[in-house]
Amino acid sequence: xxxxRKKIALVGKPNSGKSSLFNQLTGLNQKIxxxxxxxxDKRTGITLLANRExxxxxxxxxxxSLYPRTLDEKIVAEIFADQKGEHFPDCVALVADxxxxxxxxxxxTQLMDLKLPVVLVLNMMDLAAKSGQSIDIQGLxxxxxxxxxxxxxxxxxxxxxxxxxxxxxxxxxxxSVFQIGxxxxxxxRKIKEKFTLTxxxxxxxxxxxxxxxxxxxxxxxxxxxxxxxxxxxxxHKYQGAETIMRYGFIQDLLNKVIxxxxxxxxxxxxxxIDKVLTHKVWGYLIFFSVxxxxxxxxxxxxxxxxxxxxxxxxxxxxxxxxxxxxGPLFDLITQGIIPGIGGILIFIPQIAILFACISIxxxxxxxxxxxxxxxxxxxxxxxxxxxxxxxxxxxACAIPAIMATRTIENWKERLITIFVTPFMSxxxxxxxxxxxxxxxxxxxKLFGFFNYQGLVLxxxxxxxxxxxxxxxxxxxxxxxxxxxxxLIMEMPTYRRPKWANVGYTVVEKTxxxxxEAGKIILAISVILWVLASYGPxxxxxxxxxxxxxxxxxxxxxxxELEAQISSTRLEHSYAGIMGKTLEPVIRPLGYDWxxxxxxxxxxxxxxxFVSTIATIYSLGSTDDEQTIKGRLKSEIxxxxxxxxYTRAVGFSLxxxxxxxxxxxxxxxxxxxETKGWTWPLIQLGYMTVLAYLSAFAxxxxxx
Amino acid sequence: xxxxxxxxxxxPGETGVISGFSDDTLSAKLLEMGxxxxxxxxxxxxxxxxxxxxxxxxxxxxxxxxxxxxxxxxLS
Ligand SMILES: Nc1nc2c(ncn2[C@@H]2O[C@H](COP(=O)(O)OP(=O)(O)OP(=O)(O)O)[C@@H](O)[C@H]2O)c(=O)[nH]1
Ligand SMILES: [Mg+2]
Numbered sequence: 001x002x003x004x005r006k007k008i009a010l011v012g013k014p015n016s017g018k019s020s021l022f023n024q025l026t027g028l029n030q031k032i033x034x035x036x037x038x039x040x041d042k043r044t045g046i047t048l049l050a051n052r053e054x055x056x057x058x059x060x061x062x063x064x065s066l067y068p069r070t071l072d073e074k075i076v077a078e079i080f081a082d083q084k085g086e087h088f089p090d091c092v093a094l095v096a097d098x099x100x101x102x103x104x105x106x107x108x109t110q111l112m113d114l115k116l117p118v119v120l121v122l123n124m125m126d127l128a129a130k131s132g133q134s135i136d137i138q139g140l141x142x143x144x145x146x147x148x149x150x151x152x153x154x155x156x157x158x159x160x161x162x163x164x165x166x167x168x169x170x171x172x173x174x175x176s177v178f179q180i181g182x183x184x185x186x187x188x189r190k191i192k193e194k195f196t197l198t199x200x201x202x203x204x205x206x207x208x209x210x211x212x213x214x215x216x217x218x219x220x221x222x223x224x225x226x227x228x229x230x231x232x233x234x235x236h237k238y239q240g241a242e243t244i245m246r247y248g249f250i251q252d253l254l255n256k257v258i259x260x261x262x263x264x265x266x267x268x269x270x271x272x273i274d275k276v277l278t279h280k281v282w283g284y285l286i287f288f289s290v291x292x293x294x295x296x297x298x299x300x301x302x303x304x305x306x307x308x309x310x311x312x313x314x315x316x317x318x319x320x321x322x323x324x325x326x327g328p329l330f331d332l333i334t335q336g337i338i339p340g341i342g343g344i345l346i347f348i349p350q351i352a353i354l355f356a357c358i359s360i361x362x363x364x365x366x367x368x369x370x371x372x373x374x375x376x377x378x379x380x381x382x383x384x385x386x387x388x389x390x391x392x393x394x395x396a397c398a399i400p401a402i403m404a405t406r407t408i409e410n411w412k413e414r415l416i417t418i419f420v421t422p423f424m425s426x427x428x429x430x431x432x433x434x435x436x437x438x439x440x441x442x443x444x445k446l447f448g449f450f451n452y453q454g455l456v457l458x459x460x461x462x463x464x465x466x467x468x469x470x471x472x473x474x475x476x477x478x479x480x481x482x483x484x485x486x487l488i489m490e491m492p493t494y495r496r497p498k499w500a501n502v503g504y505t506v507v508e509k510t511x512x513x514x515x516e517a518g519k520i521i522l523a524i525s526v527i528l529w530v531l532a533s534y535g536p537x538x539x540x541x542x543x544x545x546x547x548x549x550x551x552x553x554x555x556x557x558x559x560e561l562e563a564q565i566s567s568t569r570l571e572h573s574y575a576g577i578m579g580k581t582l583e584p585v586i587r588p589l590g591y592d593w594x595x596x597x598x599x600x601x602x603x604x605x606x607x608x609f610v611s612t613i614a615t616i617y618s619l620g621s622t623d624d625e626q627t628i629k630g631r632l633k634s635e636i637x638x639x640x641x642x643x644x645y646t647r648a649v650g651f652s653l654x655x656x657x658x659x660x661x662x663x664x665x666x667x668x669x670x671x672x673e674t675k676g677w678t679w680p681l682i683q684l685g686y687m688t689v690l691a692y693l694s695a696f697a698x699x700x701x702x703x
Numbered sequence: 704x705x706x707x708x709x710x711x712x713x714x715p716g717e718t719g720v721i722s723g724f725s726d727d728t729l730s731a732k733l734l735e736m737g738x739x740x741x742x743x744x745x746x747x748x749x750x751x752x753x754x755x756x757x758x759x760x761x762x763x764x765x766x767x768x769x770x771x772x773x774x775x776x777x778l779s
Binding site: 069106239240244270279373376377484488489490491 | 727728729730731732733734735736737739740747748750751752753754755757761762763764765766767768771
């Protein structure tokens with residue numbers, strides 16, 4: 001069934017609007033942003049063409065030519081190198097930025113030489129019109145012998161027309177642009193015959209990029225390399241000559257079809273903004289103010305909806321507790337699952353604000369300026385200007401952030417970026433931070449404006465960032481590479497963010513976070529509840545009887561007795577035993593066995609911490625206080641008689657959660673991106689040790 | 704004295720015409736991005752520490768490091 005669906009690939013240079021078009025065609029919400037290199041992996045979707053025929057649309061990372069340099073570009077180049085592969089498209093839509101056709105056409109002429117059926121899609125026609133440029137579409141189409149369609153992918157104009165063209169039969173252009181030199185033609189022909197290829201240019205690419213032809217056997221690749229050597233074929237020299245020849249053709253063509261070249265004045269506006277945003281002083285000042293604003297808004301604006309969600313869940317839990325009969329199943333619901341879900345839903349406002357801010361930074365074109373501003377500084381730490389993007393989006397989640405490193409050409413810089421990105425405080429840390437900060441820091445304001453809690457939260461983010469760059473610095477000296485590093489990047493013009501795109505990103509990401517985290521939290525909550533309610537043999541029963549016996553000797557109230565019994569039962573449950581085993585190791589950090597249980601459960605996903613303590617403390621107390629914060633506040637340290645969560649313990653925990661890895665999904669993605677277990681394991685070990693030692697130091701100093 | 708000038712030595716606002724490259728591996732990428740011999744290149748501005756720089760070529764803006772800019776030889 002899948003086999004006879006037409007496959008249509010969207011290709012073009014970075015930031016030309018491929019993903020916007022993809023979303024228009026498929027109705028999906030692929031991420032969009034005004035930054036070259038938002039899409040770093042292929043994604044497919046289904047569209048209905050004009051004749052009600054279904055077609056598969058493939059969105060790809062942006063490329064300038066079929067000679068890739070970065071990982072995301074390689075994904076595209078490999079699809080076109082293997083014409084017998086499963087992803088090879090039946091038809092290509094080349095999405096070009098109409099405001100600047102010249103460097104979009106290089107790839108187009110290469111695809112023409114591969115004799116692929118191509119439709120030239122001129123996107124951003126609205127901007128082209130604004131710049132005062134008009135294009136002779138008929139002339140363009142006739143000269144290239146290709147269908148040409150004009151669209152505005154942002155608004156969805158011209159999509160029907162494009163569908164009509166795509167549903168007809170698109171045939172390859174008869175025009176060929178690049179003439180392969182006579183001295184290598186015999187070899188090209190030989191390769192074409194040996195591997196039964198369709199075009200000379202395909203064979204030429206076998207010569208150019210032998211190493212990346214993973215679908216060929218080792219012997220075949222060796223064969224090609226030997227033959228290339230025999231005729232003195234130097235890939236780079238030939239590439240340069242090819243590019244010059246292609247641009248010669250393109251320039252002639254554009255001179256004919258572009259009736260009025262765009263007026264250089266029209267993006268003066270961008271320059272004026274750049275003057276300020278990349279200024280020696282203002283540039284950095286503005287960048288740090290933007291970051292500061294993000295943190296303040298996370299803490300200040302989100303407070304009201306968060307308090308509302310928190311108290312609603314406490315009420316719900318309370319209500320269910322009173323209206324259900326007692327019993328293990330109901331206890332699981334009221335004490336395990338409901339606090340567990342509440343524990344993550346409460347963070348929706350903060351996470352949404354965070355995603356919205358990052359999305360606005362990308363949509364406006366500012367992110368590219370941040371790369372520009374930070375490159376020199378980042379290089380001092382073994383990173384690349386482009387590392388800023390993973391580091392900033394790591395504030396939301398490390399997983400897409402680590403994938404975003406694919407745009408970094410240099411292996412060492414990319415590896416260091418991957419290694420340090422998990423130190424950036426992601427949204428899953430927020431629940432932990434918020435609860436603990438609210439617990440140990442008063443709600444006062446400094447100068448009546450800066451929220452103390454916000455400042456502490458910000459310094460935690462800063463701590464994560466400092467850990468990241470210092471670790472990068474260490475790795476810079478440990479890793480050796482001779483590979484050169486580049487930063488050749490197109491600067492997108494500033495644009496007003498499309499609010500719908502920001503909105504989609506927020507909804508999509510928040511939904512993904514809630515469901516992904518929700519699944520894990522639900523599963524771990526249930527397991528935890530079982531572990532905390534049952535113990536080996538009749539240990540729990542025995543312990544309870546001991547307490548009853550001892551208390552019968554003394555005068556204590558019914559309520560106190562209840563509390564003692566439930567806490568003793570927890571202590572002798574499986575979960576309690578787990579925590580107790582860990583206690584000697586974590587005691588120097590100021591933690592008891594209950595916190596130990598939370599450390600164990602949050603090993604795979606840090607956000608589980610909150611739901612775990614919610615469950616543990618609701619099992620261990622008979623308090624009427626139903627909010628999580630309230631329960632933590634009333635927890636007593638039996639050794640000191642004071643509160644369990646002192647400032648020292650709180651800061652120790654905060655530092656631990658800032659620096660520890662505690663995310664299985666990140667480890668899995670690092671394994672995939674570095675192709676092996678070596679790096680994720682080193683990373684796990686390093687972060688855990690660093691977290692432990694720092695938490696230890698903080699606790700010892702503060703207490 | 705016939706010192707060849709390159710893009711790294713340009714001043715903000717200055718324009719020049721590209722005459723060649725001094726690094727073979729890098730030139731393939733630069734050519735693809737539109738740095739063609741004979742085309743004009745304009746130096747827009749540089750980042751706060753002088754590196755990287757922003758230039759206009761073939762109708763659009765690019766950022767590149769000084770090291771890369773210094774491989775682009777110009778006539779001016
Ligand atoms: N004005 C205008 N803006 C557009 C149009 N099409 C796309 N954009 C904007 O251009 C930017 C880039 O769009 P994307 O769809 O992310 O581009 P892409 O080609 O997928 O980019 P990469 O994935 O980075 O290669 C976004 O800010 C879009 O909103 C258009 O027709 N007109
Ligand atoms: Mg994209």
